[in-house]
Amino acid sequence: MKEVIVHPKRCVGCMQCMPACATAHSRTRHLVSAVLETPQPKPRVHVGAGRFNEGFPNRCRHCDPAPCQLTCLTGAIYRHAGTQTVMIDPDRCINCASCAMACPYGVIRFHEDPLGPPGRAVAVKCDNCVARVAEGQIPACVEACKVGALTYEERDTAMKRQTLAVARSMSSGAGEPVLPPGVGLLRTMKESQVQLLKG
Amino acid sequence: MFDPEHSLSVTQDADRLYAKAREDGIETVWERHTAQQPQCGFCDMGLSCRICVMGPCRVDPFGEGPQRGVCGADADIIVARNLCRMIAAGAASHSDHGRDLVEVLAGVADGTAKGYKIRDEAKLKKLAAEYGITTDGEDVLVLAGELAEAMMEDYGMRRRAINLVARAPQKRRELWDRVGLTPRGIDRETSEMMHRTHMGVDNDWQSLLLQGMRNALSDGWGGSMIATEVSDILFGVPTPRVTSVNAGVLKKDQVNIVVHGHNPVVSEMVSQACTAPELLALAKEKGAQGINLVGLCCTGNELLMRRGIAMAGNHLMTELILSTGAVDMMIVDYQCIMPSVGQAATCYHTKMISTSDKARFPHMEHHEFHPDNAEAKAMQVVRTAVENFVNRGRVFIPVEPREAMGGFSVEAILGALGGTPAPLVEAVKAGKIRGAVGIVGCNNPKIKHDYGHVTLTRRLVENDILVVDTGCVSVANAKAGYKMPEAAEMAGPGLKEICRALGIPPVLHLGSCVDNVRILVLLSALADALGVDISDLPVAGSAPEWYSEKAVTIAVYFVASGVTTHLGPMPPITGSMNVVNLLTSGLNDVVGATFAVEPDPEKAAVFLRQHIEDKRRALGLDARRV
Amino acid sequence: MKYVILGNGIAGVCAAEAIRTLDLEGEIVMVGDETFLPYSRPMISYVLDGSEPHDKLPIRPADFYESMKIKPVLGQRAVSLDVENRRVQLADSTCIDYDRLLIATGADPRPLRAAHMDLGGIFYLRTESHVRQQVAALSTARRALVLGGGLVGLKAAYALLKRGLEVTLLITSGYPLSLQVDEIAGKMVLDELLRRGLKVLVGRSVRAFEGNGVVRAAVTDTGSRLPCDMVIIAKGVLPSRDFIPRQHIHVDLGVVVDDHLQTSAAGIHAAGDVAESVDISRGCRWVNALWPEAAVQGRIAGLNMAGRPVVYPGSMSRNVLRVYDLDVLTLGHANPGPEEGCRIVWSGGPGKGRYRSLVLKDDILVGAVLVNQVEQGGVLCALMENRVPLRLSTSRLMAPDFNFACLLP
Incomplete structure (x- = not known):
């Protein structure tokens, strides 16, 4: 059975899952009209800020x-x-x-x-978008996520993929799978900034 | 992330006023910054594109999701286009500010700009000569008209190069010509930048960035430089003078008027009105001891440099200052005025006045200032401010003001050196002064308020590096006490000796953010004196707390002029390591300077000292190990 | 295997369901004082305030006993327990043998000792039948008196105010909810109720009632006379454990259980409001008579009775209360005495629309009070239940933007 799986390290905090979720749980199910509905539909996935202001899709x-x-x-x-x-x-x-x-x-x-x-x-x-899934669609948050922080797949598949990635990088001597350099660079900068702010 | 257990600022007035603002229920930039967390990673990396309506698009930095926008642009192109549009916006802002001054100059020439006049004829003549206008026996006003006309031409499209590029050292000009960086027109380069970043025009990230540099140079050696020079002609060349800084400059028993923004066109007229005998008499009548004009942000710097007007604070102080309850009126022109200040003022009696036809704000009264009505308008709004004095509620002035010396124009610095850069060059050669760093830029809630500025300044000055500063940095350093000759005590032995001999502080206040061009002029003079290019000098730039598009443009014209520049916050470029690598190392081979990004000012200080010692070594001077 | 469950409250119901997940054949007998279908006890105050109808109280379908293959013995209480012979005697003298026994008899309202308690219009608020009678009495009631400033008292007062009655609340201690929250939060709740027209008398108790068949007034210990035509007594509850032989089973305030919810007698478990387990935040035994605890304890007791050993991690106080525009959530040891060596940090308060206090023992969170913005209460609760040493500053935990992501490494 497929389910929504969260990959926290992937989240870039763009919050695009939030309006997508709210729209999926509106009456009209279109962003433009959903924002005009009363009561206003609200997201059921909440992107919060972590200790270094990194995003995390909490559902x-x-x-x-x-x-x-x-x-x-x-x-x-x-x-x-x-x-x-x-x-x-x-x-x-x-x-x-x-x-x-x-x-x-x-x-x-x-x-x-x-x-x-x-x-x-x-x-x-969150109701796992049961209405959308029944119509053959995938959950709205997963559809909106372009960085793979939210995926819709069998838990086993996701685990196997993760195991394989770790195994590959370990066997190539790289240790834990590394973040792309630009992502790593920005995170280092932001962590440093937040630490200074608290210091 | 906002954490109230930790103070937000290294300054006492900010912390105390923040507590007061929160008590009064005012939402500040820090709360809004917290509410925005997490900020969008696509945008933070420069990977989102809103340029056309086939989009909006974004590229997955992890490589699995979409790697191209709908148009086909990859991460390199999208990041470069976004950065270039920031440069264009920054250049447009400064340059448009410059244009407003040229219009006043033209108005003085044809007699329509009542209340304005030529305050520095010598500078007018010098500029006219640089523009190739014959000055012999010409009437001053005619000259002003001709200069304004010639400067307007610089904004246009029809030249091979803008005029003031000629001020750069010859080697630099040759390099620009060779690489294709010589700016041809101020508006032209911005216009072309916008054109090139339109969908389907320039899709080579390197060529985009080259145009970005040319665009920035059109500001640094064009729009901004015109802004500074014409301001000097109209309002006088700054000379060193002592004034006071921090929130304590507000006075309990006087009408307090705060000018906020950037352009001296409005604030100079307000400053005149504040000395009008009839308004002073009215103030007395209302129970006030006088009219106290103070500055915020760069329009404050403009007044401080030329009139010694006191300075209440920099960017992150602009909301907090209202919570003193002592501001009877805030008059704003444009740039860096948070749209929230009007709302914050509604908690107090403060009257908020917007003055520019280009810049309107919620919860402000709009009184449009133009060159032909500015004098009368200024009288009118200052009168309203005086009348508002009686409406004050509880007043909280958190600290005593601190003394600071400002007004170091290039002319003033050379004057202090005896008319020539030679003594400075000698001090550098002898190693007493290792080099110089221009610390510039803004405040940003991502960095503890003023921490970056003050920490970096302290570390550099201690190590015999002369610091020149502008904009928000100059306010931070003034508040920290670096702006009085006694501050020489905080300097390393070599710098201390020189400061004492000349009677100057170790940190020289060069003015507002358009006045960064004074640094370019000063560096050109030093390079010429040594017969080298700017990129050979033991100097650097730094923007430890920058936030704005204008700051991007300044940083880019610094680097394109050969000044390696440090940035505190990371610009939105990490989505393309090609762009990151070009800007942080590849540019060395193109313009002899690069960017460096480091949020921690302690580490940045080490980097900058290393850079200066490396440049000294290359010049054959003694070099220390850092 | 024959299971006997004393009590058909939520603990008993959850226990029966848990047993059935493991043992489809064993015999289950459920003895219940109340004859109504298994229902949501905390919901009765919603019936009283009119926001929910009485017929929404049941939380299990009408064929619950039948579908679970449970033999219900309703309208009966156990009167004695023969541990050696594994036998329970009921009020009507019938006896039931058992192999496994669950004591889930719950608690009864602490009785008020005052003269003329037999007058009409004087109620406790504990069962669906209580609330049914109260709702029926509403049509003639104008002036109500609520005795007790605890959760039930406040809920009753709030409900009657909502019904349009003139309500006076008598509190023995200095402020309402003094067992659950600190003085600041208590005052915020009180202010909200006062703003909505509640009258409050502090430091007073009732000595006698007056009336002719139905109550007309209450007389306080100070001698003052308070006219009223409806009284709700809410002075807390006491575990129903009079029938338990103390020589065989360790009874303190409640029936003492171990970490598998077994009593000191083998084969006898206890769960719900009658059970006394270790309180995680206080670090000692405590009776936490709470609906969610009863549900969890019932479930775990049932699993253990059916032969699958499951550890019960301990109980913890928790409550949530919504009074008009105020949400109040309390967790754990929220209001410790000064001698207990806890550190208390707080922010907000009356007039700020928000209040949050945290109680820490060393670097472990042991209590919290949240007034408004209660959505993240469960995250704090999890930190307390798992005794996670705090890595975040307390101000981060109190900030409006605190969320689960802040806890991630």
Whole structure:
């Protein structure tokens, strides 16, 4: 089964996954019209800044067992049998924020959602784009990501690829796979800058 | 990343005013910088392209995703095009500022620019001669008109080379001709840069960058240089004078007017109005002891250099200064005025006035200044400021002001040396002064406010390297105490001896950011005195906290003129290692100078000292190990 | 194998479900005092405030017992436990034998000792039947009195305010939520409620009620008379463990369990509000009577009972409360005494629209209070549960832009 896999070292912090996600979870599903919708669709993937201001696409891991599901007061959080996706039923959700204290990744938000009941805030998080996938598309964040920080593939495939990359660079004596020089250069500069700022 | 546990600035007034601003609920540049994290990596690497609407496009720096834009441009082309457009924008900004001064000069000549006059006839005549205008017996105003006309021609398209290029050493001019870098017209080079970066024109990243350099030179030896020289003609050549700096220059018991921006055309008129007896009388009537005009940013530097007007702060101080609650009016012209300052001012009684037909801002009253109405407009707005004095709320002036000496034009420096660069050349040859570094540029919330400037200056001065500075750096160094002759104590033994002998500080304030051209003129004089090219001199440039497109252009004209230049923040070029390598090493073979990027000023100081000692060795002078 | 589960609250339900993941055949008997379908106890305050209907309370389908092959014995409480003979006796004297026993009897409201408690209109707020009666009483109620400034008291007061009643809250301590939050956060909550019309009396308790069949007033210990036609008592809860023989099973405040949620008697586990486990943030035994803990404990106890050893890492206090425009989230040991040697850092406060305090013991986060911007609370909670030594500055943890990415290497 394919799933969204995050490759943190690849994220360049462009945040393009965020509007793509919001658009995919809008009523009109087009960026231009989605921004005009009321309530406004909001992203369910959140690019946060790390210690050196590097980007990180933070999205639901669909944990098993899922702490949010265990803590949900109303049973609104459930696991989609076919895809193992942890879903929130917006009509059962009472917006109590119990899941906010359960989610170790801080990916759940509370707001009125175009796909939820009107006039009422509910808990909202990644649903693995089940609607898009059912239509034969891939999740919107993966489609938007041009650097391979988010991929949609079998977990095994991704692991094998990673193992192979490490093995190749190890056997060529290069050690851990290195970043492209421009990327490495910029990161070094930014790390140095942030460290100086704190010093 | 903003972390309130760590202070944001090396200056006390900034830290205290920041705390006050936060208490008052003002959002500052630091909060907005934090809110922007993480910043887009494509943009940071120069790999995003918005030039045409087949796009927008971006290139995956990891090599797996798209490697070309829709048009087919690869990373090298996209990075080069983006950088070149930054250069064009910077050149356009300075040069357009210069054009505004030429228009005033023309207005003085035809009598329409009331209130302005020729303050330095000698300089006018010198410039006229450089432009090939016969000065014998000519009426001053006629001369001014002819010079303005000739300068306007420099902006055009029809010349082989702009006039003031002739000021560069012969070797440099020959090199430029050989490589094809001689700028032909100020607007022309910017225009051609924009043309070349249009989709489907110049798609050789190297040739793009060469045009980028020519474009920058059209600013350094053209637009900016005209801006400085015409300012000197209209408002006087700066001479050394002592003034005061930091937020403490605001006065509790006086009407405080802050001028912010870059062009002296407005601030000079405001400065005159502040001395008008009727307005001073009105101030008394309102309970104020006087009218206190102070500067922010480079328009402040322009006034400081020529009038000794006090300086309240540099770029990152422009929002904070409002939180004193002591600013009765802020008058802005253009460039580097954050669109947020008007909003910040709404928390206080401060009246915000915009003055340029080119530059409008939210939450500001617009009073358009033109050469023909500037004198009257200045009287009008200063009157409003005085009347606003009674509306003040709580006033918080965080520190006592500090003394600083400014006003070191090239003429003033040569004057201090006895009319010739020879004593300076001798001191360099003798090794008492190892060399000189021009530290220039802005502030940037990515660097602790003024930390880069002050740290680098300290390390260089300690090691007998003379520092000249402009713009935001000069304010930082003045606040840190480097601008008084007593600061010679902080210098290494050789530099200390020279400073004491001449009665000058170890850090010389050369003016605003357009005044970086004074550095080019000074270096040309030194190179000529030694019979070498600029790139042979033991000198360097540095912009430890730069942020703006203008700074890119300055850095590029420094390097294209032969001055190796250090940058603190990384420009958006790392998406192309070809471009990085050309700029940081390949350019040595083209123009005899390169860029170096290093955020840490301590490490940058080591690099710059090494560079200076290497140049000394090449000149056959003694060289120290760094 | 015969499993007997005492209690049909969330701990019992989760235990039964966990057992069924491993043992499809074993017999499960579930003894429950309440006859209603398994429901969400924390949701009853939402029913009281009118935001959710009573029929949304059930959290399992109507055929829950049947589909799980559970024999329900409802409307009954255990009255004694014979550990040696593995037998439980119920109130109606029937006995049930077991191989594995789960004590998940929960807790009962701490009773108020005052005169004339038998008057109508005086309620506790613990069960769906309580809330059903309260909602029915709303139509005639105008003036309500809520006793107790803890979570339940505040939720009750908030609910009745939302219903348009005139509400007076009596707090014995100096500020509300004094067990959960520090004084600053407590004051922010109080200010919000006062702004919405709540009346608050501090340092007072009720001695007696007056009325004729139904309550008309309460008399406080200072002798003042507070007119009211509805009273909700919320003075906390006590574990339901009177039937447990102390000579066989270690009972403290609650039933003491080990790291597999087993009691001191083999084959007997305990979970939920009745269990006393090690509190991760306090480093000592504690009864954390909380819904999410009960769910997790039930699940782990069930797995252990069915033969799969699973370690329970310990409990931790946590609560979230939404009062009008204020979200309050508390984690762990959020309000330690000065003698406990904790370092407390905080930012924001009343008037700032946001407050965050962190409690640290050495470099371990042991408690936190968040008022508004609570979305990252779970990240802090994970740091506490896993006792991760802090590498980030506390100001980074408190900054509005704090997020999971800051923790990455």
